[in-house]
Amino acid sequence: MKDKKKFVIFAHSGTYDKLYQIVTLAITAASMGRETYIFLFFWALRRFVNDEFDVKKLSDEFGEEGGRLSKRMQEINPVSLKEILNEVRRMGNLKVYACTAAVKLMELEEAKVKSRVDDILGLTTLLEIADGAETQLFI
Numbered sequence: 001m002k003d004k005k006k007f008v009i010f011a012h013s014g015t016y017d018k019l020y021q022i023v024t025l026a027i028t029a030a031s032m033g034r035e036t037y038i039f040l041f042f043w044a045l046r047r048f049v050n051d052e053f054d055v056k057k058l059s060d061e062f063g064e065e066g067g068r069l070s071k072r073m074q075e076i077n078p079v080s081l082k083e084i085l086n087e088v089r090r091m092g093n094l095k096v097y098a099c100t101a102a103v104k105l106m107e108l109e110e111a112k113v114k115s116r117v118d119d120i121l122g123l124t125t126l127l128e129i130a131d132g133a134e135t136q137l138f139i
Contacts, residue, residue, distance in 0.1 A: 004093070006133035007034040013139060014043025014052075017062070020073060022139050023081045029135070030094035037095050037133075039126050040117065041102040044139075048096070049108055049116050051082060097121050097129075 007029035011022045022038060030036040040048055062069065088094050095118045103113050103120055113120055121129075130136055 004033065004035040006130070006135075007036045008130045008133040008136045009036075009038045010041065010130075010136070010138045011038050011044035011048075012041045014047045016070065017066075018139050019044065019047060020081065023085050025137065025139075026094060027084055027088040030088050030091060033093065034134075035093050037097065037129055039130075040096065040098045042106060045098055045102050045113075046106050046108065049098075049113050051116075097126060099123065099126065 007026070009022055009026055011019075013019070022044065026036050026038050046052070085094075085096075089096070096116075098113050098117045098120045100120050100122045103110060110120065
């Protein structure tokens, strides 16, 4: 029997547009039956841990256009990213892991992080999980 295809996202950025992309790509891949992993680092990790990934404002770099796009994103998909992500995670083929070093660098409380992710893992383990993945993205 052929192994399931793996889909891995190395999530670094904490801006809403990138978090939106991280979550929508991950839930789509998982819904298609792929073994899907989100590895959290830096600002993406902080947003996930603090349940701040439904921020309704895009980065200031997008100016007025960002405001319009953010509003349009909410109109098209009014369900929160958190709700969608949690629903798909219950299917079992979407795992979210935090990087050990990033937890320390971002000065996050380990117990709180563990309550939001499947586990806290070192880079070696994350790379072993990612090994052989058909798709690996850095966002």
